[in-house]
Amino acid sequence: xxxxxxxxxxxxxxxxxxxxxxxxxxxxxxxxxxxxxxxxxxxxxxxxxxxxxxxxxxxxxxxxxxxxxxxxxxxxxxxxxxxxxxxxxxxxxxxxxxxxxxxxxxxxxxxxxxxxxxxxxxxxxxxxxxxxxxxxxxxxxxxxxxxxxxxxxxxxxxxxxxxxxxxxxxxxxxxxxxxxxxxxxxxxxxxxxxxxxxxxxxxxxxxxxxxxxxxxxxxxxxxxxxxxxxxxxxxxxx
Amino acid sequence: xxxxxxxxxxxxxxxxxxxxxxxxxxxxxxxxxxxxxxxxxxxxxxxxxxxxxxxxxxxxxxxxxxxxxxxxxxxxxxxxxxxxxxxxxxxxxxxxxxxxxxxxxxxxxxxxxxxxxxxxxxxxxxxxxxxxxxxxxxxxxxxxxxxxxxxxxxxxxxxxxxxxxxxxxxxxxxxxxxxxxxxxxxxxxxxxxxxxxxxxxxxxxxxxxxxxxxxxxxxxxxxxxxxxxxxxxxxxxx
DNA sequence: CCCGATATGTGACTGGCATCACAAGGAGCG
DNA sequence: CGCTCCTTGTGATGCCAGTCACATATCGGG
Numbered sequence: 001x002x003x004x005x006x007x008x009x010x011x012x013x014x015x016x017x018x019x020x021x022x023x024x025x026x027x028x029x030x031x032x033x034x035x036x037x038x039x040x041x042x043x044x045x046x047x048x049x050x051x052x053x054x055x056x057x058x059x060x061x062x063x064x065x066x067x068x069x070x071x072x073x074x075x076x077x078x079x080x081x082x083x084x085x086x087x088x089x090x091x092x093x094x095x096x097x098x099x100x101x102x103x104x105x106x107x108x109x110x111x112x113x114x115x116x117x118x119x120x121x122x123x124x125x126x127x128x129x130x131x132x133x134x135x136x137x138x139x140x141x142x143x144x145x146x147x148x149x150x151x152x153x154x155x156x157x158x159x160x161x162x163x164x165x166x167x168x169x170x171x172x173x174x175x176x177x178x179x180x181x182x183x184x185x186x187x188x189x190x191x192x193x194x195x196x197x198x199x200x201x202x203x204x205x206x207x208x209x210x211x212x213x214x215x216x217x218x219x220x221x222x223x224x225x226x227x228x229x230x231x232x233x234x235x236x237x238x
Numbered sequence: 239x240x241x242x243x244x245x246x247x248x249x250x251x252x253x254x255x256x257x258x259x260x261x262x263x264x265x266x267x268x269x270x271x272x273x274x275x276x277x278x279x280x281x282x283x284x285x286x287x288x289x290x291x292x293x294x295x296x297x298x299x300x301x302x303x304x305x306x307x308x309x310x311x312x313x314x315x316x317x318x319x320x321x322x323x324x325x326x327x328x329x330x331x332x333x334x335x336x337x338x339x340x341x342x343x344x345x346x347x348x349x350x351x352x353x354x355x356x357x358x359x360x361x362x363x364x365x366x367x368x369x370x371x372x373x374x375x376x377x378x379x380x381x382x383x384x385x386x387x388x389x390x391x392x393x394x395x396x397x398x399x400x401x402x403x404x405x406x407x408x409x410x411x412x413x414x415x416x417x418x419x420x421x422x423x424x425x426x427x428x429x430x431x432x433x434x435x436x437x438x439x440x441x442x443x444x445x446x447x448x449x450x451x452x453x454x455x456x457x458x459x460x461x462x463x464x465x466x467x468x469x470x471x472x473x474x475x476x
Numbered sequence: 477c478c479c480g481a482t483a484t485g486t487g488a489c490t491g492g493c494a495t496c497a498c499a500a501g502g503a504g505c506g
Numbered sequence: 507c508g509c510t511c512c513t514t515g516t517g518a519t520g521c522c523a524g525t526c527a528c529a530t531a532t533c534g535g536g
Contacts, residue, residue, distance in 0.1 A: 072393075074390075074394040074475045075475055076475045078475075080390075080393040080394060082386075093379075094379040094383070095379075097375055097379045098376055098380060098383065103383060103386045104386075126372065127372070130368035133368065133371045133372050133375060134364065136375050137371060137375040138335060138336055140375055141331075141336035144332045144341075144382050145332070145338060145341060147382060147385035148341045148342075150393075151310070151318070151385060152312075152318075154389065154392035154393045155310075155388075155392045155436050156318060157312075159523090189484090191483080198393050200523080200524060200525080202484095202485085202486085203524080204484095205483095205484060205485055206485085206486080209485080237312045237314045237316075238313065397493095427513065428513075429513080438494060439513090439514080440514095440515085442514095443513095443515055443516080444493095444515085444516080446515095447515080447516085
């Protein structure tokens with residue numbers, strides 16, 4: 001099956017390639033089948049906005065393919081990106097469960113596909129499948145942890161360079177020799193990086209220069225080579 | 239029944255004065271009775287640390303009386319207070335549910351009392367009482383919202399004065415005539431206020447001077463009088 | 477392959493806030 | 507009552523990062 005934007009549509013959760021790894025994808029067969037019934041699938045082009053911060057929650061989106069950025073903005077235009085979501089992630093869960101407005105805006109960064117599950121159907125599903133409700137609670141507390149990481153970064157990390165180092169480390173694979181250069185595909189603009197660490201485009205640009213001069217970093221097209229992980233770690237304080 | 243520190247002990251959840259309002263306090267009778275069995279009550283003096291960020295979670299604390307501050311610190315000593323908890327609040331829920339280290343330290347700000355529920359007992363209780371699990375999920379998503387508020391404050395609110403205005407507004411009662419001065423009991427030091435809005439003691443002191451000069455604010459002993467709420471609101475950007 | 481739009485590099489300037497320093501209130505306690 | 511410790515007020519100083527401005531590079535679509 002072929003969709004626009006050159007994607008293969010995944011229309012059955014039972015045979016989803018990311019089924020094993022994620023919240024709604026690793027459940028008893030009966031539950032997955034039920035989920036498969038109440039979801040609706042759609043394909044989205046780049047820059048599609050799935051939902052906007054402040055909207056009443058209509059339901060959750062399970063991202064099947066593509067990346068999405070979650071961000072929140074102030075009225076004067078300042079923006080912070082709180083998360084880059086990938087396939088398997090569930091978007092809008094907190095708002096949907098608590099029936100409060102979406103706390104972020106979700107926007108596709110590349111073409112992708114998502115399953116939508118309406119709020120009512122989800123809540124009914126959770127009431128029927130009590131074991132999944134606890135899983136949802138666990139997912140929510142994972143989200144909470146991520147949020148706390150962000151709070152620490154924003155509140156305890158004073159300098160942009162430290163935040164930048166932190167971000168680079170979060171990108172570099174955990175495993176692998178610490179002293180061996182790590183290669184990372186970088187798909188964000190300097191502007192977006194700035195929105196992730198709470199600084200300006202210009203500062204990010206200067207940070208790249210600095211870090212390259214200090215042999216911490218190297219770029220090759222859109223590939224980023226992290227040359228000195230231990231040195232980056234030494235820059236952290238939290 | 240009398241306890242040290244001049245507090246009355248509340249040893250039965252069934253007759254707890256805050257029973258109606260909060261997570262574990264507004265449940266079917268059978269559930270409350272079960273909770274009452276698995277909890278253990280203790281009284282804590284000021285400055286007691288209930289748990290420390292990074293520790294493996296032992297269980298949750300239900301605060302029955304007194305206030306506690308939740309905060310996280312970096313290794314170089316910088317601290318941010320993320321929440322002031324009051325009677326009825328459940329502390330350590332996220333860590334306990336997800337079995338990850340406590341994400342904050344909880345410290346009593348005044349003498350108080352708390353019920354402790356061990357992790358194993360709590361999880362068993364939740365499995366038996368499925369309806370409560372969903373309530374827990376709701377509570378977790380409320381926590382998540384609070385965390386997001388904090389992220390917005392830290393990330394989108396640039397100037398200390400704006401953050402300070404935000405804090406003052408969060409203290410002033412929602413109801414009541416907007417133009418009428420609101421009286422608030424202030425129990426925090428400037429240092430602690432600084433830790434709440436991510437600035438220094440000195441800056442907080444100067445903010446008080448400024449705001450008083452601008453007729454926004456007035457102090458009378460430890461009572462704080464917010465004189466011009468609309469003007470404070472106009473200072474916000476998010 | 478070309479062109480407009482978008483992204484990036486870099487200099488100059490400036491202001492707000494952290495930092496340091498010290499003085500002066502205020503509370504608790506013997 | 508007077509001591510000490512904690513908290514608060516306020517000046518002087520310096521620096522980092524935001525802002526503005528403009529040049530250059532790179533991307534993507536026709």
